[in-house]
Amino acid sequence: MNISVVIPLLNEQESLTELNDWIADVMQSNHFSYEVIFVDDGSTDNSWDTIEQLAEKYSEVKGIKFMANFGKSQALHAGFLEASGEVVITMDADLQDSPEEIPELYGMVMQDDYDLVSGWKKKRYDSVISKNIPSKLFNWAARKTSGLKLHDFNCGLKAYKNNVIKTIDVHGEMHRYIPVLAKNEGFSKIGEKVVQHQARKYGKTKFGMERFINGFLDLITIWFISKFGKRPMHFFGALGALMFLIGVGFSIYLGIDKLFLNPAGRLLTDRPQFFIAMVTMIIGTQFFVAGFLGEMILRSQREKERYSIEEKKNL
Numbered sequence: 001m002n003i004s005v006v007i008p009l010l011n012e013q014e015s016l017t018e019l020n021d022w023i024a025d026v027m028q029s030n031h032f033s034y035e036v037i038f039v040d041d042g043s044t045d046n047s048w049d050t051i052e053q054l055a056e057k058y059s060e061v062k063g064i065k066f067m068a069n070f071g072k073s074q075a076l077h078a079g080f081l082e083a084s085g086e087v088v089i090t091m092d093a094d095l096q097d098s099p100e101e102i103p104e105l106y107g108m109v110m111q112d113d114y115d116l117v118s119g120w121k122k123k124r125y126d127s128v129i130s131k132n133i134p135s136k137l138f139n140w141a142a143r144k145t146s147g148l149k150l151h152d153f154n155c156g157l158k159a160y161k162n163n164v165i166k167t168i169d170v171h172g173e174m175h176r177y178i179p180v181l182a183k184n185e186g187f188s189k190i191g192e193k194v195v196q197h198q199a200r201k202y203g204k205t206k207f208g209m210e211r212f213i214n215g216f217l218d219l220i221t222i223w224f225i226s227k228f229g230k231r232p233m234h235f236f237g238a239l240g241a242l243m244f245l246i247g248v249g250f251s252i253y254l255g256i257d258k259l260f261l262n263p264a265g266r267l268l269t270d271r272p273q274f275f276i277a278m279v280t281m282i283i284g285t286q287f288f289v290a291g292f293l294g295e296m297i298l299r300s301q302r303e304k305e306r307y308s309i310e311e312k313k314n315l
Helices: 013-029 047-057 072-082 099-110 128-146 162-167 174-184 209-228 232-261 272-314
Strands: 003-009 034-040 061-065 087-090 116-120 158-161 190-194
Touching (some): 003 013, 003 072, 013 034, 013 099, 034 072, 087 099, 099 190, 128 174
Parallel strands (some): 116 190
């Protein structure tokens, strides 16, 4: 199969039939073998009924239904597990992503050998205040922390080699950072394509300020994992050593002051510096132990992976 199209959706009943027909026209005109996987993320309208009708009518259409709203990342993950095409295309169900972009995206993956191609909605038809400005800030921060020079990390229209989506683990709200997840797994050839963005035809946007805040929190998480996930001692050990040295410094100061400078002064336990020294030394030790435990867990995981690979080779 040439292409799998994975479409997560929430309450997009009105657009599904039109979107499926549009995809079918593009695929047939380019002689692609394909499948369309709709993932219903707990819709409360008749989206699932529409998907069932499409699946009965067209053999290329498949559907996955969640019992509740688990989020776009979980919907993409479920779709990725089912996708079998050489190239996997993701797009939104609201008709704002154009299926006309699919042939060129497919060519960039198959002919230009990109691991992942991310769409860039250079001209947008969203609200400036609620979406455009937050999106620009978010993308600027993502570029700075990830090192990837993409203009639109959150664009739903992307193309992947099949082995990319089978390797990365999309969870939480990490769908915004799929290019970063792919980079962390060793997929280095990541490209970008300017894509056409269309005004919303049906329904209303699902974007809210809480998603903007969550996006930045997830960005901090993925930055930390990217930078220190494979070497936790470099973060926790350094921070622990710094805290411990601060405590030792205060202890030395208190000792010198009590023994030589002011032996008749207050008791050490009556001085705030004593408690600062004690707390920072304890916290520093805890940070250091956390880094050590992290290194031990990673070493254990690497051993399991090595044994697994050796077992597969023996088979």
